[in-house]
Amino acid sequence: MQAGFKVTAIDGFADSQTQAMASLTAVAPFDHDGFQVKALLAIIDTLDTSRYIGFVYGSGFEAQPALLAEIAKRIPLLGNLPATLASVKSPPVFFSACARLGLAHPQTWTQANASLPLDGLVKAVGASGGSHVQPYSNAKVTLDKQCYAQQKLHGLPVSVLFLAYGQQTALVGFNELMLAPTEALPYRYGGAISQIDLTESEQDQLLKAAQQLTAEFSLLGLNSLDAVLQDGVAYVLEVNPRLSASVGLYETVDGELNLLAMHVAACTQSQAYALPSSVAVKSGSVAQAVIYSALPLSIPANFAWPDWVQDCPSPQSSTQMLAGQPICTVLATADKADAAKHLLAIRVKMLNNLLANRLKEDEDASPF
Secondary structure (H helix, E strand, C coil), X not given: CCCCCCCEEEECCCCHHHHHHCCEEEECCEECCEECXXXXXXXXXXXXXXXXXXXXXXXXXXXXXXXXXXXXXXXXXXXXXXXHXXXXXXXXXXXXXXXXXXXXXXXXXXXXXXXXXXXXXXXXXXXXXXXXXXXXXXXXXXXXXXXXXXXXXXXEEEEEXXXXXXXXXXXXXXXXXXXXXXXXXXXXXXXXXXXXXXXXXXXXXXXXHHHHHHHHHCCEEEEEEEEEEEXXXXXXXXXXXXXXXXXXXXXXXXXCCCHHHHXXXXXXXXXXXXXXXXXXXXXXEEEEEEEECCCCEXXXXXXXXXXXXXXXXXXXXXEEECCCCEEEEEEEEECCHHHHHHHHHHHHHHHHHHHHHHHHHHHHHCCC
């Protein structure tokens, strides 16, 4: 990889780009509760862990800090500790910290007997990807340990990607977050756009929140903070205390360490390690959009993917996609975020037309 590491990838999809970059790839089964514990640990147990620097993790562990602790017994973690993950993803702990630090955040309710507003959102604890977020009306929602209710905000969803070490943070970049809504999943994650233009006040609020929450929870390595900008105020939604999709939107300037290398360095250095105030990244904006299958779809092994598509199904055999399953990621790059977003929309339409033609071929071939 660009960071200079040989990588073994344990992934839920093992897309073609992951297979091409990794020295070894293994598919770890998962469901709505996260990774299947026995299966994931069995994969790790087949590895000679003495050959590895450590275990870098992304999404999928937010609701499974105990699984992360089991992994830590086998191989060093390069990222936030399981206890940190559990604290950051606990709504009572996290939003109490936001209140104490004076950080703007949506009203949040975790008690079963809470007096809720008539119109709001219900979210699953420790979930990711937005598919778990559902609106409710007339205060008709039952809260338990697995879910919490939150005030519905109306603004621009954004995130800030940053590197953390002890009390220090280094800005990587500000991003716009996009949705890929359906009637059943109105808040499903749809992608992100890097290097967006924000006011100085909005930038300051987001950086202050990242810095204060880093110090509060002793965050480590690459993290991202999600927020909604409404009427000039940045309302903190959550911190993703692990590698996020926005990491792939940034490339460091020539002569600088790759972001993953910087993450590893922050997680392995001594107390004398010092972060810069910001990470020097290349100019321009990268936009990404996740493409989901609207209907069941068969993608042949020889399907001609455009070169601006990543996370494609494995090319080794035909792939059966279920309705709602992510197919791939479309990318677009431009000097400014608005131009990248515009080009992204064009490419998404082009790819959807290609997939629609593929679906029509399936229908024409059907004997029914």
